[in-house]
Amino acid sequence: MKTKKFLVITIVLLVATVVSLAIYFNSGSTSAKVSDSSLFSEYISAYTSGMISKKSSISVKLTESTASQIKKDGIDLNALFDFSPSISGKAVWVDDQTIEFKPDEDLKSATHYIIDFKLGKLLQVGDEYKTFTFDFFTIKQNFDVSVDETRTINKSTYGLQKTSGTIILADYEPIENVQKIVKAFKDDKQVNVKITAAGENKYSFEIDSITRTNSASTLKIKWDGSPIDVENTGEISVQIPPLDQFIYMSYKIYDFPEQSVQLQFSDPIEGNQLLNGLITISNEEDLRFIIDDNLIKIYPSKQLKGEYNLTISEGIQNTKGTKITESQSFTIVFEDLKPQVRLVGKGVILPHSQDGLVLPFEAVNLKAVDVRVIKIYENNITQFLQINKLEGNSELRRVGKIVYQGTVQLDQTPNTNLSKWNRFTLDLNKLMLAEPGAIYRVSIGFRKQHSVYPCSDEDSNENASASSQQNEKGIESSFEYFDDQTEYSYWNYYEDGYYENYWENRNNPCKKSYYNTQKSVSQNIIASDIGVIAKKGNDGSLTVFVANILTAKPMNNVEVEIYDYPQQVIAKGVTDGSGKVSFTKLDKPYVVIAKSGKQRGYLKLSDGTSLSLSAFEVSGSSVIDGLKGFIYGERGVWRPGDSLYLTFILEENGEPVPNNVPIVFEFKNPDNQLIKRIVQKKNASGFYQYNIKTDENTVTGNYTANVIVGAATFDKKIKIETIKPNRLKIKFDFGLKKLVKNQDISGDMEVKWLHGAIAKNLKTSVELTMSPITTKFDRYQDFVFDDPTKKYSPSLEIVYEGTLDDNGKTKVKAKIDAGEMASGFLKATFITKVFEKGGDFSIDQFTIPYYPYSSFIGLKLPKGDKTRGMLLTDTTHQIEMVIVDSDGKLISNSHQVEMFFYKIEWKWWWDQSE
Secondary structure (H helix, E strand, O other), X not given: OHHHHXXXXXXXXXXXXXXXXXXXXXXXXXXXXXXXXXXXXXXXXXXXXXXXXXXXXXXXXXXXXXXXXXXXXXXXXXXXXXXXXXXXXXXXXXXXXEEEEEEOOOOOOOOEEEEEEEHHHOOOOOHHHOEEEEEEEEOOOOEEEEEEEEEEOOOOOOOEEEEEEEEEEOOOOOHHHHOOOEEEEEOOEEXXXXXXXXXXOEEEEEEEEEEOOOOOEEEEEEEEOHHHOOOOEEXXXXXXXXXXXXXXXXXXXXXXXXXXXXXXXXXXXXXXXXXXXXXXXXXXXXXXXXXXXXXXXXXXXXXXXXXXXXXXXXXXEEOOOOEOOOOEEEEEEEXXXXXXXXXXXXXXXXXXXXXXXXXXXXXEOEXXXXXXXXXXXXXXXXXXXXXXXXXXXXXXXXXXXXXXXXXXXXOOOOOOOOOOOEEEEEEHHHHOOOOOOOEEEEEEEOOHHHEOOXXXXXXXXXXXXXXXXXXXXXXHHHOOOOOOOOOOHHHOOOOOOOOOOHHHXXXXXXXXXXXXXXXXXXXXXXXXXXEEEEEEOOOOOEEEEEEEOOOOOEOOOOEEEEEOOOOOEXXXXXXXXXXXXXXXXXXXXXXXXXXXXOEEEEEEOOHHHOOOOOOOOOOOOOOEOXXXXXXXXXXXXXXXXXXXXXXXXXXXXXXXXXXXXXXXXXXXXXXXXXXXXXXXXXXXXOXXXXXXXXXXXXXXXXXXXXXXXXXXXEEEEEEEOOOXXXXXXXXXXXXXXXXXXXXXXXXXXXXXEOOOOEOOOOEEEEEEEEEEOOOOOHHHOOOEOOOOOOOOXXXXXXXXXXXXXXXXXXXXXXXXXXXXXXXXXXXXXEEEEEEOOOOOEEEXXXXXXXXXXXXXXXXXXXXXXXXXXXXXXXXXXXXXXXXXXXXXXXXXXXXOOOOXXXXXXXXXXXXXXX
C-alpha cells in the first residue's frame, strides 16, 4: 500500500511539473535564456524586442563607441545572427550603428523567436560578451468585422442602398488575402463586396447598389478567417425594409470625439425639421441633433453615465414627407469612459504667457500620467528639419535627448470627478529649465496603476501582477523607445511581452492588454512669440514676414537667416518697420530662422510644407525674366466688323528693360497667320494701346495677341464670333467650384427678358458635355496624374428639360457620372437654352471642373541623360509617387497600389506617319 501511495504522489508531482513547465514556456518567460541587456549596454544601445509585426526586420543598434571600432569591410553580417526557429534573409548596415536583418519572407505569426547575436565576431570582447541573446514575439493574427452604416444611394426613389463596414486586423495582411475573408449574401444570393485599404491594418468594405424592393429582405455579411490561417467565423444580418416602410432601424453609442448616440432609419431624414420633443433621452434637456442622410446624431449637453430611456416619437419625416407612425422606447447604457489622454491643440508654437510654458491636455479615468520630455537642441534644429516638419518625430536620437521623465498626479484637486474628461495643464517650467530656441517633444502616457476605471475584483486580482511588472519597468513602459518612431516601428514595446488573448482584450481597460505605448500622445512645442511667413518666387526671390503671434503686429529689427539643405547660411537680413525682409537670387532655400533676442521662429521651405492655394485664387501670376505683363480689352467677345481696343501694361520688377528694346505687338488669326504688327518704343508709363479694325468678312475663331519684350512674350486669346444676341437674361449656376462623382446637384434658374420683364412659362433645357483636361496640382507640378491607358470620349447629353413657372424660375436637379474611362480631370460644360414661343432661343453656358475620382496618384519620373533626356536601360531609376485628394492634399492613409509596366515599341520608318 505504501508503494502504491508513493507512485500516485510521484505521478501527481510529475504531471504538476509538466503543467508548470508548459505554463512557464507558454507565458513567454525566457529569463534562463535571454541575456541581461544592462550588461551589454557598453556595446549595444537598442535591439528588436517585445511584440512585432510579421513584416518587421530585426535590428541591433550598437553604441557610438562600439561602432567606431568596427571595420565594416569583409564582415559576413549574416553570420552574426542565429535564429530559433530559423529565418532566411540578409543582414545589412542601415546606418553607421545599426545592423538590420531583412527576412526573405514574412515571419510566422504568434511565434516566439530567440536570437543569438555574435558580438564577438564584430570586435574583441570578453567571453561573457561574445554572444548577446535576445527574443521577441510576432503578433498573433486576428481580426474584427463591424458594420458601420447603411445609407440610401438613390435619394429620389430610395431604391438603392449601400452598406459599409470595417475590418481591423491585429497584424499586416496583403489586401488580396483580406478580400477573401468577407462575403455578402442578399436573400442567399452572393453580392459583390468592395474592400479597400483604410489605414495601417485597417480596411473598409462596401456593398453597393443593394436593391430595396416592396418586400423585406436580409443582407448577410459573413466572414471566415481560414484564408489567413485564423480561426474566426461569424456573420452579421442587416435588415432591408420594404420601400413603403419608413422605420427606425438601430442605434450606436460613441464616446469619441464626444459622447453621442447615432440613430439609423430606413430612409433619408428631412433636414429642415425640428427634432426637439420628437426624440428624448429620459429627462435630459438641451439635446443637440445633426441629421446626416438617414442618420440622426444626438449629442447630450453633459456627459451621461448609466441607463437611460430613449424615445422616438411618431412624426419624424423622411425627405418625401412620410412620417413614422409608431413611437418606440428602449433602454440605452452609457458606459464609463476608458482611460485615455488627449491633447487640446495641434500647434507647435506656444506663445509666452504669465503662466510660463504651459501645455494643456485632457484625461479621463486616470489619477496620474507619465510625462517624458525630449529636448531638440537649438544648434540641431536645421538637422532636425532636414527630415521632419516642426511637428515631426523622426530620428530624434540624433538631435536631442531626454531632459525629463516622471509621473504627474492628477488627483491633487479635491472634488475632481476623474471619471469625466477633465482639462489639466502641464507646467513645463516646474519640470525642467526651458531654453528659448529649443524644440521640446512632450509625451504623455499612463500605466495600469494610474487607472481609476471600475473593474471587478477578479479582474483586479488578475492584473495585480501586471501592474507590479509595469512598476518595475518604470515610466519607459508608457512610451515608445526613444528613437525613430515612424521608420523603426519594431522598437515599439508591449508590456509583459506576449500577452495571452491580447487581441481579444486589447480594448478592455480591466485587462493588461489595454495598457501599451500606443495609448500615449505626443506634441512638439517651442516657446516663442515669433510668427514667420515666407513667399517664394520662381525667380529665386524670397520675401519673409515676421509678426508677433500675441498681438499680430509686425516685428521690426528681427534678424532673419536663410539656410540651405546642407545647413549653410546663404543669406541674412533684418526686417523693416512692416516686419518684412526680401532676398533675391537664392539657391534652393530650405529653412528660415528668425531671431529676436532669445526668441526664435522656424519655418521650413520645402515644397511639401507650402500652403495649398487651390481653395482661393491667390497664387499670383508668373514673372518672366523679372517682367510682369497683362493684355486686356474692353470686352470678352467681338463680332466681325468691330474695332478692338487693346491695352498692354508692363511692370518691371527686376533689371529695367533697356530703352532701346522695342515693344512689339503681333495680332494673328486662328490659322496663326500674322494680321498686324506694331512696333513701339518703350515709354515711361508702361501702358501701350493698340487699335485694330476688323471687316465684316473676318474669319471667326480664336485670334492671338502677342506682345514681345526682349526675350519675354505675353499673349491673350481674342474671340471673334458671329453671334446672334440673346433676348433673354439667364441667371443659373450650381454654386459649386467643383463636381465629384455620383454627386446630386441642384441649382435655381431665373430668366428675364432683357428689358426686365419676367419670362413666364418658357421651355428650357440644360445640356452637358465633358472633355478631358490636364490633371494638375500646384504643389506637384512635376508629377503626372493622368492615366495614359484611359481615353474619354466626349458626348452631349440632356441633363434637364422643364418649363419656367409664372415667376420665370425653375429648379434644376442633375446627377453627374462620367464612368471609369476618364484619365483624370474633366471639364463639365453646361449649356442652357431657353426657348421663346416663336422658336428662337437664348443660350448661356458655364464650366465647372469635374473630379471623377476621390484620390489621384501622381508619378514623377527622374530626369533622363543630358544628351537626349532618355531613361537608359539596364539602369535603376527611382520614381516618386504621391496620392492626393481632389484639393491636392496628401492622403496619409495607406493605399494598395497596382502598377503596370508597358513595353512600347516604335519604329520610326514605319510609325512616323501615324
